[in-house]
Structure formats: C-alpha cells, structure tokens
Amino acid sequence: MFKVNLKSGQSFQSDSAINLVEAGKQQGIIIPHSCMSGRCNSCKIRVLKGTSTRTSSELNLSKEEIKNGYILACCRTATSDLDLECEDLSEFKLEEPKILPVKFIEVIKNTEDISTFLIQHSPLSNFQFLPGQYINLSYRGVTRSYSIANYNPETKIIELIIKNYSKGEMSQLLFKHDLEGKLATLNGPLGTSFLRNPNRNKKLILIATGTGIAPIKAIVQERNVVKEMGFEEITVFWGMRKIQDLFWKPKGQTIKFKTILSREYRKEYVQNSKEFLSLDLNNTSIYACGSSEMISSLSNVLKNRSFDMANLITDEFIKS
Ligand SMILES: Cc1cc2nc3c(=O)[nH]c(=O)nc-3n(C[C@H](O)[C@H](O)[C@H](O)COP(=O)(O)OP(=O)(O)OC[C@H]3O[C@@H](n4cnc5c(N)ncnc54)[C@H](O)[C@@H]3O)c2cc1C
Ligand code: FES
Known part of the structure; x- marks a missing residue:
C-alpha cells in the first residue's frame, strides 16, 4: 500500500490493483473524472513527487504535458507514495451511480x-x-x-x-x-463536470456549442445554487449554426444571453467571437460544454490570455 497526498491536505491509500480515481473514490476522496477510459482528460493531474505505472493508454496527453509530469489518474496506479497536484472534490456529495x-x-x-x-x-x-x-x-x-x-x-x-x-x-x-x-x-x-467556484469568483461565463447547452440548462435552472456559490453576474454564450437552431433561452432577465451563429452572415465560432474576446476575464469562472474541437480551441484562447485554467470547468462530448 502507498500513501497518496493531495495538495488539499487529504490523502488516501493506493495499491497496484486499482486506478487512482477509483482508489480515492472508495475512500471518499473525489478526483475530477468523467470517461474513466483515458480519453477525456478530466482526470489530468500533476505528479509532484513519487512514481506511478500506466494500466491503460493515456490517449490524449500531449508530449509536453507528459514532460511536465502530468498523468491521467484513471489510467494509473501508484508504485510509491505520491504527492499530487489536483482539484479535490471530496466536499461535494456525489450520488452513487x-x-x-x-x-x-x-x-x-x-x-x-x-x-x-x-x-x-x-x-x-x-x-x-x-x-x-x-x-x-x-x-x-x-x-x-x-x-x-x-x-x-x-x-x-x-x-x-x-x-x-x-x-x-x-x-x-x-x-x-x-x-x-x-x-x-x-x-x-x-462524471464531475458540475459547477463549482473554489476561487469565489464573481462572474460566471457558461459556453456551449450545439447540444452542449444541455448541462448549462440544468445549471441555470438552479439559479439560487449558482448565487450561493458567489456568482453575481452570469452570461451564457451559445454557439449554433443558424437563427432557426436557437430553440432555448434562459428564463428571466438576470442572465445575459449571447448567441453566436457560425452559418449566418458573421460566421463566427463562439470561442473566437468578438463578443467573447472583448470580455474582461478577471474574477471569472468559465464552464464550457460541447465538441472536443470547441473545448480545445477555447483552452488555447484562454491560455493566450493568461487565464488561470483552474477557473475553467469543461464537459467535453468526446466521440464514442
Ligand atoms: C460526457 C458526455 C456527455 C454527452 N452529452 C451529450 C448530449 O447531451 N447530447 C448529445 O447529443 N450528445 C452528447 N454526447 C455525445 C454522445 O455520447 C454520442 O457520442 C453522440 O450522440 C453520437 O452517438 P451516435 O451513436 O449517434 O454516433 P456514433 O456511432 O458514436 O458515431 C458516428 C459518427 O458520428 C460522428 N460523431 C459522433 N459523435 C460525435 C461527437 N460527439 N462530435 C462530433 N461528431 C460525432 C462521427 O463522425 C462518428 O464517426 C456526450 C458525450 C459525452 C462523452
Ligand atoms: S476520466 Fe480519465 S481520461 Fe476521462
């Protein structure tokens, strides 16, 4: 048995029989995750100290990420005590599937x-x-x-x-x-792509392409919960193709709602749109859901703007 320490101060025991996400879960420690098959990168974490072994392919880790010590926790078991840099979601009450x-x-x-x-x-x-x-x-x-x-x-x-x-x-x-x-x-x-606000930001931007609006619809329906998290200003950006595709809008006046159309006269993609790029992203959390292409392009836009990626939550619709 090895001891796995998270930056939050929590720790759990792990051995070679079970991956780090599952080992944590069994002991009440929740590491972000979704597909559990090395494809979505939700469980990407950085090893600060110690060693682990790969039990299945880490399909979407870049060479640079590997060089910088990142691993996918759903594809790894511990081979020594480990110190990990990752978000700790243990405070959330996750329902057993x-x-x-x-x-x-x-x-x-x-x-x-x-x-x-x-x-x-x-x-x-x-x-x-x-x-x-x-x-x-x-x-x-x-x-x-x-x-x-x-x-x-x-x-x-x-x-x-x-x-x-x-x-x-x-x-x-x-x-x-x-x-x-x-x-x-x-x-x-x-999965763990639910809204949270560990840095107590005041502004929340929710970005969707296509059916990625589904979890955002669920989130904004819980407006009181969103407010309790400390968000005072909520903006939803929804990228669709045409005007007639816009089948939903948030109820009430308190949420700003921006639609970006890729097949109408401006032909813009939401993450590169003028409206999004002109925003001041200080004190802001971003929740993004939709195609892998949008999530990857948005991540690049945000990195170029030196956005603190700890304030980005993604829900990526990876292909089956
Ligand atoms: C966590 C998660 C949540 C999801 N939530 C939703 C949701 O709320 N609504 C929704 O519609 N889908 C969602 N998806 C995607 C969904 O799971 C399926 O991948 C999608 O419905 C296609 O399934 P299919 O069997 O029809 O196509 P498949 O037989 O799996 O694929 C056939 C072809 O369709 C195209 N294709 C399939 N999936 C995608 C994709 N995601 N993006 C681009 N092209 C694709 C590709 O060309 C592929 O070769 C989600 C995926 C994940 C991982
Ligand atoms: S949960 Fe590990 S890569 Fe998706």
Whole structure:
C-alpha cells in the first residue's frame, strides 16, 4: 500500500490493483473524472513527487504535458507514495451511480437534427444528480453518454437533448423509430463536470456549442445554487449554426444571453467571437460544454490570455 497526498491536505491509500480515481473514490476522496477510459482528460493531474505505472493508454496527453509530469489518474496506479497536484472534490456529495430501467415518454423535435428526449424511471427508484453530470443510456445494445438537461423528482422524468448524427449508431436507433413506451436503461449520474467556484469568483461565463447547452440548462435552472456559490453576474454564450437552431433561452432577465451563429452572415465560432474576446476575464469562472474541437480551441484562447485554467470547468462530448 502507498500513501497518496493531495495538495488539499487529504490523502488516501493506493495499491497496484486499482486506478487512482477509483482508489480515492472508495475512500471518499473525489478526483475530477468523467470517461474513466483515458480519453477525456478530466482526470489530468500533476505528479509532484513519487512514481506511478500506466494500466491503460493515456490517449490524449500531449508530449509536453507528459514532460511536465502530468498523468491521467484513471489510467494509473501508484508504485510509491505520491504527492499530487489536483482539484479535490471530496466536499461535494456525489450520488452513487445507479442502473435503472427507463421508459421513453416523449420526443420533441427542436431543430432539423436536435430533439429533446423525455425518459422516466420507476416511481419506486430515487435519482439525484448535480447539474452538469451525465448518464449512460443503453438502448438495443448501444450505450452512449448524455448530459442531463433537467430532472423532475416528482414525475421522475429526465430530459436529454440529443443530436442526430447521420451515421451514428445510437442516432439511428433514437431518431428513426417511434420510441414512445419503449424501454431502455440508464447508468448514472456520472462524471464531475458540475459547477463549482473554489476561487469565489464573481462572474460566471457558461459556453456551449450545439447540444452542449444541455448541462448549462440544468445549471441555470438552479439559479439560487449558482448565487450561493458567489456568482453575481452570469452570461451564457451559445454557439449554433443558424437563427432557426436557437430553440432555448434562459428564463428571466438576470442572465445575459449571447448567441453566436457560425452559418449566418458573421460566421463566427463562439470561442473566437468578438463578443467573447472583448470580455474582461478577471474574477471569472468559465464552464464550457460541447465538441472536443470547441473545448480545445477555447483552452488555447484562454491560455493566450493568461487565464488561470483552474477557473475553467469543461464537459467535453468526446466521440464514442
Ligand atoms: C460526457 C458526455 C456527455 C454527452 N452529452 C451529450 C448530449 O447531451 N447530447 C448529445 O447529443 N450528445 C452528447 N454526447 C455525445 C454522445 O455520447 C454520442 O457520442 C453522440 O450522440 C453520437 O452517438 P451516435 O451513436 O449517434 O454516433 P456514433 O456511432 O458514436 O458515431 C458516428 C459518427 O458520428 C460522428 N460523431 C459522433 N459523435 C460525435 C461527437 N460527439 N462530435 C462530433 N461528431 C460525432 C462521427 O463522425 C462518428 O464517426 C456526450 C458525450 C459525452 C462523452
Ligand atoms: S481520461 Fe480519465 S476520466 Fe476521462
């Protein structure tokens, strides 16, 4: 057994049988994570002291990150005592993921290729989540991840906002058939892409492309929680293609809402748009959700502006 120390002062025991994320979790210590398969980089942490061994491929770590001591905690086990630099999410009450049967209740078409899917679990089961978390939905042998856009604990209905990919396996199953009353299975809630404000910033910018608006919808519905975190000014940026794609807007006047369209006259991408680039990012937390391309481009924009990356939370829709 080795001792793993986090900068927060917390520590846990680890051996060669189990990866660092799981080892921490079993002892009540939460290291940020999502895919648990070396693809999303949510669990990227820096080793300050000690050694670890790779148990599966760290697919998206750059050579520079490896040189600078970064590892993916879901792909590593300890081979000595370790000192790690990483966010410690242990103060958050994460619900244990459950596997629940669900029924498709309704499908609502939002745009040409995006629909809202309402699924319902049994009234006898309990489901809780932190806005920003996702579920794995399994239907007819295919499993895909979807962010929770809303959950009603009274009706037990979960809302998902899903894009139809023309050659997508799950897309074929969800968009080509009448789903009402059909049964599926969910596994969740999963991941740690929920909103937090460890540096007590005053401004919050939520950025989405496409269906990346789903967890942001869940977050802004919890406006009191967002305020309790210390945020006083909230701005949502949503990148879509065309005006007719804009099927949602936040309710009320207290949230600034900016839409950036990539296929209308200005042809802008949200992270490179004039409106975003002109913002003063001091005292600001950013939550970004959507395609890997947007997240990677946004990260570069922010690094070039010397933004403190500890104030960036990402929820990346990596391809299956
Ligand atoms: C944590 C997480 C949360 C997610 N939340 C949502 C959500 O709320 N709503 C939603 O619509 N999707 C979400 N996704 C993506 C989703 O899980 C699937 O990847 C997507 O629905 C495609 O599945 P598919 O079976 O139809 O296509 P697949 O059979 O998996 O892929 C077929 C082809 O479609 C294209 N494609 C597939 N996925 C993507 C992608 N993400 N970006 C760009 N091109 C792609 C590629 O060309 C690919 O080769 C999420 C992914 C993750 C990891
Ligand atoms: S890379 Fe480790 S959780 Fe995704």
